[in-house]
Amino acid sequence: MEKELTRKLNGEIDRLTNETFKFDQRLKEGWFSAVYFLKTKEIAEKTKPNNEVVMQFFQKENAVLCGTDEAIALLHTFADNPENLEIHSLKDGDKISPFETVLTIKGPYQSFGYLEGVIDGILARRTSVATNVYNVVKAGRTSGKQKPIIFMGDRDDHYTQQAGDGYAAFIGGSTAQATHAMNEWWGKTGMGTMPHALIQLFEGDTVAAAKAYHEVYPEDDLTVLIDYNNDVITDALKVAREFGDTLKCVRLDTSNNMVDKYFLRNAHLLGKFDPRGVNPELIFALRKALDDEGYHHVKIMASGGFTEEKIRMFEKRNVPVDLYGVGRNLLDINIGFTGDNVILNGKPESKAGRQYQPNPRLEKVEYKK
Numbered sequence: 001m002e003k004e005l006t007r008k009l010n011g012e013i014d015r016l017t018n019e020t021f022k023f024d025q026r027l028k029e030g031w032f033s034a035v036y037f038l039k040t041k042e043i044a045e046k047t048k049p050n051n052e053v054v055m056q057f058f059q060k061e062n063a064v065l066c067g068t069d070e071a072i073a074l075l076h077t078f079a080d081n082p083e084n085l086e087i088h089s090l091k092d093g094d095k096i097s098p099f100e101t102v103l104t105i106k107g108p109y110q111s112f113g114y115l116e117g118v119i120d121g122i123l124a125r126r127t128s129v130a131t132n133v134y135n136v137v138k139a140g141r142t143s144g145k146q147k148p149i150i151f152m153g154d155r156d157d158h159y160t161q162q163a164g165d166g167y168a169a170f171i172g173g174s175t176a177q178a179t180h181a182m183n184e185w186w187g188k189t190g191m192g193t194m195p196h197a198l199i200q201l202f203e204g205d206t207v208a209a210a211k212a213y214h215e216v217y218p219e220d221d222l223t224v225l226i227d228y229n230n231d232v233i234t235d236a237l238k239v240a241r242e243f244g245d246t247l248k249c250v251r252l253d254t255s256n257n258m259v260d261k262y263f264l265r266n267a268h269l270l271g272k273f274d275p276r277g278v279n280p281e282l283i284f285a286l287r288k289a290l291d292d293e294g295y296h297h298v299k300i301m302a303s304g305g306f307t308e309e310k311i312r313m314f315e316k317r318n319v320p321v322d323l324y325g326v327g328r329n330l331l332d333i334n335i336g337f338t339g340d341n342v343i344l345n346g347k348p349e350s351k352a353g354r355q356y357q358p359n360p361r362l363e364k365v366e367y368k369k
């Protein structure tokens with residue numbers, strides 16, 4: 001699998017196969033297909049065995065397409081006589097428009113039609129995540145400099161979705177993913193430093209936790225989480241004074257219902273802005289505190305409730321964040337795909353309003369086991 005993914009990234013092969021996806025074999029039995037598709041498959045086999053249809057897929061947004069490799073591998077793995085299907089498709093990462101045809105499949109309905117809903121679901125989830133990430137990445141360059149986006153969605157969905165979501169985030173442009181599973185489909189590994197749990201093990205002593213981390217992982221660029229005690233500037237300066245040039249980055253993840261102790265010590269600042277969570281004024285103050293003591297090299301990573309809109313606001317204000325960590329908001333499944341039969345035995349035949357929409361951008365896909 002890793003070899004195949006490396007070759008894909010190097011442009012040596014066009015599409016991933018089931019060597020990567022490792023589908024549940026119950027797909028062949030129709031276990032994940034709506035029952036009416038299974039009944040239609042049986043009816044077609046018994047009453048219309050010589051039919052040939054064209055099924056096309058589209059959605060209704062401006063989006064970043066993802067899931068085509070997976071859908072095509074699904075067809076090549078589970079359709080009857082998949083070598084006889086004629087498939088045309090766009091590619092993962094292509095920008096798509098509302099109602100643009102992204103995939104067509106030509107062949108006997110009973111060969112592949114029962115997979116329609118599964119394909120819709122693949123394209124919907126992967127495209128939603130890829131598009132969400134793309135929009136967040138785009139927001140991260142509002143100020144003119146691209147800020148890295150770390151995909152941290154492991155705690156916001158079922159673990160079985162991590163590989164596909166991580167791949168979609170990669171297609172959307174994220175810099176790194178939090179778990180090994182999220183990187184599985186292209187052979188990389190997860191990225192991460194310390195959670196609050198590590199600091200808790202050292203009774204809230206952020207410096208002690210950082211020392212332990214650095215002792216066990218001396219080759220890592222040292223990034224320290226600084227909001228455990230809800231006093232990010234105090235703890236940031238403590239670790240900076242302790243580690244000096246060895247400290248590469250601090251991360252704050254203040255809860256959106258908390259007000260950092262910095263503002264309680266500087267009550268005259270309150271009343272002019274929302275002081276809760278990770279807010280621009282807290283980041284400005286943190287950057288100034290680090291710079292005033294000569295720690296200009298220490299980067300700031302912000303996480304906790306970040307959305308496309310919040311990142312864009314930060315960037316418009318030139319808030320000195322160097323990296324963003326984003327999770328839950330990248331997993332909203334807000335794009336739905338539809339598959340329609342639009343040609344029957346060479347002639348237009350479709351549901352009203354769903355006629356065949358040819359797309360010159362589609363490329364023919366060669367059959368691969």
